[in-house]
Amino acid sequence: xxxxxxxxxxxxxxxxxxxxxxxxxxxxxxxxxxxxxxxxxxxxxxxxxxxxxxxxxxxxxxxxxxxxxxxxxxxxxxxxxxxxxxxxxxxxxxxxxxxxxxxxxxxxxxxxxxxxxxxxxxxxxxxxxxxxxxxxxxxxxxxxxxxxxxxxxxxxxxxxxxxxxxxxxxxxxxxxxxxxxxxxxxxxxxxxxxxxxxxxxxxxxxxxxxxxxxxxxxxxxxxxxxxxxxxxxxxxxxxxxxxxxxxxxxxxxxxxxxxxxxxxxxxxxxxxxxxxxxxxxxxxxxxxxxxxxxxxxxxxxxxxxxxxxxxxxxxxxxxxxxxxxxxxxxxxxxxxxxxxxxxxxxxxxxxxxxxxxxxxxxxxx
Amino acid sequence: xxxxxxxxxxxxxxxxxxxxxxxxxxxxxxxxxxxxxxxxxxxxxxxxxxxxxxxxxxxxxxxxxxxxxxxxxxxxxxxxxxxxxxxxxxxxxxxxxxxxxxxxxxxxxxxxxxxxxxxxxxxxxxxxxxxxxxxxxxxxxxxxxxxxxxxxxxxxxxxxxxxxxxxxxxxxxxxxxxxxxxxxxxxxxxxxxxxxxxxxxxxxxxxxxxxxxxxxxxxxxxxxxxxxxxxxxxxxxxxxxxxxxxxxxxxxxxxxxxxxxxxxxxxxxxxxxxxxxxxxxxxxxxxxxxxxxxxxxxxxxxxxxxxxxxxxxxxxxxxxxxxxxxxxxxxxxxxxxxxxxxxxxxxxxxxxx
Amino acid sequence: xxxxxxxxxxxxxxxxxxxxxxxxxxxxxxxxxxxxxxxxxxxxxxxxxxxxxxxxxxxxxxxxxxxxxxxxxxxxxxxxxxxxxxxxx
Numbered sequence: 001x002x003x004x005x006x007x008x009x010x011x012x013x014x015x016x017x018x019x020x021x022x023x024x025x026x027x028x029x030x031x032x033x034x035x036x037x038x039x040x041x042x043x044x045x046x047x048x049x050x051x052x053x054x055x056x057x058x059x060x061x062x063x064x065x066x067x068x069x070x071x072x073x074x075x076x077x078x079x080x081x082x083x084x085x086x087x088x089x090x091x092x093x094x095x096x097x098x099x100x101x102x103x104x105x106x107x108x109x110x111x112x113x114x115x116x117x118x119x120x121x122x123x124x125x126x127x128x129x130x131x132x133x134x135x136x137x138x139x140x141x142x143x144x145x146x147x148x149x150x151x152x153x154x155x156x157x158x159x160x161x162x163x164x165x166x167x168x169x170x171x172x173x174x175x176x177x178x179x180x181x182x183x184x185x186x187x188x189x190x191x192x193x194x195x196x197x198x199x200x201x202x203x204x205x206x207x208x209x210x211x212x213x214x215x216x217x218x219x220x221x222x223x224x225x226x227x228x229x230x231x232x233x234x235x236x237x238x239x240x241x242x243x244x245x246x247x248x249x250x251x252x253x254x255x256x257x258x259x260x261x262x263x264x265x266x267x268x269x270x271x272x273x274x275x276x277x278x279x280x281x282x283x284x285x286x287x288x289x290x291x292x293x294x295x296x297x298x299x300x301x302x303x304x305x306x307x308x309x310x311x312x313x314x315x316x317x318x319x320x321x322x323x324x325x326x327x328x329x330x331x332x333x334x335x336x337x338x339x340x341x342x343x344x345x346x347x348x349x350x351x352x353x354x355x356x357x358x359x360x361x362x363x364x365x
Numbered sequence: 366x367x368x369x370x371x372x373x374x375x376x377x378x379x380x381x382x383x384x385x386x387x388x389x390x391x392x393x394x395x396x397x398x399x400x401x402x403x404x405x406x407x408x409x410x411x412x413x414x415x416x417x418x419x420x421x422x423x424x425x426x427x428x429x430x431x432x433x434x435x436x437x438x439x440x441x442x443x444x445x446x447x448x449x450x451x452x453x454x455x456x457x458x459x460x461x462x463x464x465x466x467x468x469x470x471x472x473x474x475x476x477x478x479x480x481x482x483x484x485x486x487x488x489x490x491x492x493x494x495x496x497x498x499x500x501x502x503x504x505x506x507x508x509x510x511x512x513x514x515x516x517x518x519x520x521x522x523x524x525x526x527x528x529x530x531x532x533x534x535x536x537x538x539x540x541x542x543x544x545x546x547x548x549x550x551x552x553x554x555x556x557x558x559x560x561x562x563x564x565x566x567x568x569x570x571x572x573x574x575x576x577x578x579x580x581x582x583x584x585x586x587x588x589x590x591x592x593x594x595x596x597x598x599x600x601x602x603x604x605x606x607x608x609x610x611x612x613x614x615x616x617x618x619x620x621x622x623x624x625x626x627x628x629x630x631x632x633x634x635x636x637x638x639x640x641x642x643x644x645x646x647x648x649x650x651x652x653x654x655x656x657x658x659x660x661x662x663x664x665x666x667x668x669x670x671x672x673x674x675x676x677x678x679x680x681x682x683x684x685x686x687x688x689x690x691x692x693x694x695x696x697x698x699x700x701x702x703x704x705x706x707x708x709x710x711x712x713x714x715x716x717x718x
Numbered sequence: 719x720x721x722x723x724x725x726x727x728x729x730x731x732x733x734x735x736x737x738x739x740x741x742x743x744x745x746x747x748x749x750x751x752x753x754x755x756x757x758x759x760x761x762x763x764x765x766x767x768x769x770x771x772x773x774x775x776x777x778x779x780x781x782x783x784x785x786x787x788x789x790x791x792x793x794x795x796x797x798x799x800x801x802x803x804x805x806x807x
Contacts, residue, residue, distance in 0.1 A: 001637060001744045003724040003763060003775060012787045013700045015794030035718050036720055045702025064718050089768070090714035107387045116569045116642065116715055117769025119751070142720035143717060145754060146770040153736075194720035197765060197773045222700060223787065249780035250765050250773045259754040259772060338397055338710045358704040564746070572740075572747035637744025641766070643721045717721055717768050 003249065007221030014049065016226035021051035023233050029055045029185045030232055031178075031321045033171060034192035035062035036220045038351050042358035044222040054229060057185070057321030058351035059178065061192055063139045063169055064091045065319070065343035065350045066274040071167040072097035074302050075136050078165065079110035085128060087121035088136040090114045095346050118150035125154065125162035134296050137164040142194040144168050144285060145259035148266035151287065151294050165296040166287055169272055171195050172203045173283035178320055179211040186321055188232035190218040190225065193247040198263075200255025204243045212241050219247035266291060275343050276315040313342030318351050325352040332356055393440075395605025395650075396709035400613075418539050419617060421462040421600060424532050431532040433468030435459055438525040443565050444491065448557070448576030449652075451524055452495035457581045457652060458603065459528040460502050464583035465599045465655065467538050467590055468530030470502060475526050476510035480519040491522065502581045504528070535594055542597035543618035548664035549684040550657045552585065552677045553578070554630035555607050559649035560638045569642065569715060575634045580653030585674045592670040595660035602656055605709060606648040610656050611694045612708040622694045624684030624706070642715035647696075647706055649713070658686060722767035724775050725750070727760050741766060 032038060038058045041047060047056060060066050076097050079086035086102070093102045093114070106112040111131075115121050121135035137147040147164065154162040171192060178184055191204055196217045204215045214235035218228030228246040235242065245251050263285070272284020287295040313335065317323040325331050325344070335341040337353055344350030391398040408417065415423040422435035439455045449457075455475065463470040475495060479488065499506050557578040564573045582601065589596060597618075602610035607629070615622045631639070631646045639646050653676060659667045664682060671677030694706040725741035730752055732738075737752040741764065750764070755771045758764050764771035 001633075001640060001724070002726075003780065004640065006784065008699050009787075009791060010700050011794050012791035015790040016787075018794060018797075019790070034720065043704055044698050044700050045704055046700075048702040049700065062718060089717045091716040091718045093714060103389055103391065104387065107389050114569070114715065116717075117751075119769060139717065140720060142722065142767055142772065145772070146751075146768045149751065149753070149770070192720065194722045194765070194767060194772070197722070227787070248783055249775050249777075252776075256754055256773055258756060262754070338401075357707045570748075573745065575746070632745065634745025637742075637746040640723045641725075641743050641746070641748065 004221060007219070007223040008044075009223060012223050013226055016223065016230055017049040017051070020054060020226070020230050020233055023230070023237055024051055024053040025237060027053045027055065028187050028233060028236050029057060029321075030188045030190065030229060031057045031059045031186040032190040032218070032225070033059040033061035033175065034190075034195070034220070035065070035350065036194070037061070037190060037192070037218065037225055038354045040220055040222055040225055042354040045359070046222060046225060047359075050229065054233070056229075057324070058318070059321055060174055060274060060277060060319040061140075061171075062344065062350050063143070064095055065315075065346065066169055066276060067092070067095065067138050067167045068273040068275050069098060070273075071138075071165065072101070075165055076100050076102060076105045076110075077302055078134050078296065078300060079105045079112050080108065081132075083132050085111045085113060085124055085131050085133045086136065087113050087115050087124055087133060089138065092136055092138065095343065096340060118147050119153065122150050122153055122159070122162060125159050129161055131161065133162050135162070135164045137166045138168065140169055140171060140192065140195050141199045141263070142192075142197070144263045144267060145198060145256075148262045151266050151291055152262065154294055155291065163294045163296040163299050164287065166267075166285065167272075168267065168285035169274060170269070170283050170285065172207060173280050174274065174277070175207055176210075177277070177280045177283070179207065179213065181320065183320070183322055186213065188213055188236055189215045190228045190232065191215050191243075193217055193219040193224070193251055196247070196251045196255065198256050198259045200253050201243050201245060201251065202253060208241050208243055214241050215243045217243070217245045217247050217251050219250065276319045315342035315344050315352070318344050325355040328352070391710065391712055393604070394709065394712040395603065395609050396648075396712075398710055399605070400708070418541060419613070420466060420539050420598075422466040422468065424466055424468070433463050433466045433530045433532050434527070435462040436525065436527040437462060438523060440520060440523050441562065442520045443562075444487065444521055446565055446577055447561050447574075449579035450491060450494050451522060452491040452493070453498040454577075454579050454652060455524040455526045456495055456498035456502060456504070457579050459526040460504060460581045460583055461601045461655070463528050463530040464581075464586040465538070465601055466532060467536035467586065467599075468532045469587075470504050470528055470530040470583050472507045473499060473504050473526050473528045474508045474510075475506050475524060476512075478512045478514060478519055478523040478525075480521050481513055481516040483521050487521070491524075495524075498581070502583065533590075536590060538596060538598045540598050540600070540614045540617035543614050543620050543622075543658045543686045544597065544660075545620060545686055545688040546661050547597055547658045547686040548661050548682055549611070549622060549624060549686065550659055550664065550668055550671065551607070551629065551681055551683045552582070552655045552671055553653075553679040554632050554635070555602070555651055555654060556631055556635040556639065556646040556649035558652040559606070560635045562650075563638065563642070571638060571641070573634050573638060575632065575638070578651055578653035580676055582653065582655050582676055585655070585671065585676045588670045588674050589657065589667055592666050593659070593663040595663040596667065597658040597660065599655050599657045602651050602654055604650050606646070606650060607656060608647040608694065608706050609708060611706065614658060615694050616692050618686075619691045621687040621690035621692070622684060623687055624694065624696050626696050626698050628681050628683040630679055630681065643717070644713050644715065648709050720767060722765045722772060724763045724765050726763050727752070727758060729760060739764075739771065741771070
């Protein structure tokens with residue numbers, strides 16, 4: 001497939017790894033933010049071909065993992081109402097809430113449906129005027145324009161039975177929070193290529209300026225990730241601090257204005273709680289007042305008792321790149337994809353799940 | 366700054382969910398959850414040597430003859446899909462399970478559980494297709510059963526087929542027979558059936574020309590066994606995909622299995638669908654493919670025999686059985702690095718992430 | 719996060735005031751909303767996420783940067799294997 005296969009070329013990948021090895025004169029700690037990039041690194045064993053000087057740590061780049069517990073609990077509570085159809089992206093179905101997850105809710109009789117696109121949720125609402133259709137609208141900035149369109153379209157059509165349970169997270173505030181932490185070890189970032197496809201990379205300049213760390217916008221195929229790593233290493237070795245763009249076939253400085261406009265029309269910035277990280281100010285999106293009739297948070301009255309107990313899970317440290325999944329004493333023993341202790345083990349994109357699924361321990365080749 | 370750092374470090378993890386108290390859809394996916402159900406409920410209840418080998422079929426001895434018996438239930442939705450329907454699938458699936466034990470399939474039973482309100486015409490079409498498939502395989506449907514359930518209790522129709530066949534002298538194949546050095550042969554491209562079904566599914570609709578690969582493999586197996594008896598075991602990678610089949614063999618034989626990503630064929634359309642939905646073809650169902658573990662000396666001729674048969678034209682040697690990493694399936698990626706091919710927990714879900 | 723893959727626009731039309739394109743991914747087709755990529759035309763590649771095109775693939779930029787990668791790769795093929803390349807996890 002064009003623009004995919006050629007970025008999985010072994011020779012090019014090895015050439016990039018070789019160049020990285022030649023350029024790196026000291027150890028560097030680099031973080032990739034996006035779950036998709038974690039997935040690629042694990043799935044293609046990029047840590048195996050990178051030189052030992054490069055330590056790749058994984059950030060909180062999985063919107064599924066960082067969706068607050070309360071949101072999951074709300075979604076489950078709503079799904080269990082007989083008059084509700086809950087529509088969700090596939091990723092969310094297995095994420096554990098305080099006591100259950102959407103799969104179990106389905107087993108208990110909840111009408112839970114998977115959609116690939118948010119417009120399908122709107123279709124369901126049109127097809128079932130007698131039921132309340134709620135769409136679990138999660139994601140980073142990449143997904144916000146599409147989720148916004150679902151709300152926009154429903155409002156335009158005057159649908160009275162469609163609403164969205166929104167939990168959107170924004171990347172730059174999360175990076176800022178990570179870099180502000182005294183324990184931060186990260187020296188360079190690979191910014192998420194699809195988030196930047198929508199938002200551009202202007203916002204990352206302030207981060208470079210304030211924290212003096214190089215940032216490279218990277219794509220998702222193995223060659224993309226390796227090239228982004230090379231660009232970061234070059235910057236670090238040369239003492240430069242800039243925002244650079246590796247993913248030129250898709251990302252521009254301004255990003256996609258049409259998509260941003262739609263987002264702005266429907267959403268506004270709000271404080272947001274990140275599972276595993278806590279509250280980060282102005283790091284999320286919520287529906288604007290004009291869309292109150294489509295905001296499940298405002299329409300439905302939900303009394304929730306959420307359970308938050310300290311457990312063995314060290315996801316906070318994993319999500320900040322301070323620890324690796326393999327550093328966790330529960331990893332692969334008490335915490336597995338079938339019985340996860342925390343969010344990063346649940347989502348296919350979570351760092352712990354990626355490690356478990358693809359590499360688990362250093363597999364003897 | 367310190368305040369913020371403290372907030373960041375606050376652990377907010379959920380308690381682990383209690384041991385499962387309800388059966389979930391994932392328990393039928395052919396992955397780890399299914400294995401759990403078998404291990405925790407079915408095996409302890411039924412305990413016997415034939416069952417504990419956990420092959421696709423059971424080979425039992427009746428007065429000196431080795432009879433293979435297998436049963437399978439078909440719950441596919443939609444009932445009719447490109448490349449087949451629940452009727453032909455019900456025949457192929459069971460014939461294949463028999464064939465995986467080297468048995469010559471002979472007789473089938475067919476039990477129908479029909480949802481009230483199903484158009485008679487649909488039933489006729491399914492039965493006609495089932496009959497056609499049985500004729501093509503040379504098997505007879507000798508007994509059956511019919512039940513009707515209330516509207517809303519079934520997906521239109523479920524079919525269970527039980528098959529019996531005869532295992533020839535000298536054919537001993539089982540999932541616990543794989544040995545280090547053996548080769549892994551795959552009969553063709555993977556993922557066709559699962560994607561053909563998924564393309565019909567509401568909410569994921571996409572246009573594709575992918576047809577289910579549903580087919581009866583007993584004549585292919587016959588050709589392979591004519592060539593050599595040094596075939597340790599065979600599996601048809603249905604629910605849970607190639608990954609489940611190989612993981613089961615690795616577990617039962619307590620060996621490692623190393624496969625080559627480059628050697629595994631995936632049709633362009635299947636690849637496109639998998640890329641779009643974030644699915645890994647290794648976990649997508651097949652209904653007309655087999656994987657065979659063959660003693661290394663006999664691998665080349667077995668492969669040739671497969672390629673000579675209509676259902677094995679695209680057969681490939683995809684890997685080796687090893688001593689290390691016992692119980693694990695690993696794959697050498699396109700980049701020459703190694704990853705684990707883990708058994709999936711439940712169903713593979715399309716993702717946006 | 720953000721699984722988005724490139725596909726080729728095969729045809730496009732207006733439906734209820736919204737622009738929909740039929741996009742080909744490898745061997746399959748899906749209808750995709752083109753509202754965020756007004757500049758994309760039939761024949762162009764777009765990056766698609768949850769049924770929406772979020773960018774038009776810049777074919778020229780892709781070509782240019784890939785050439786450089788290709789050259790690196792070609793050079794790599796001629797060099798002896800490097801000892802540095804196997805790092806423990």
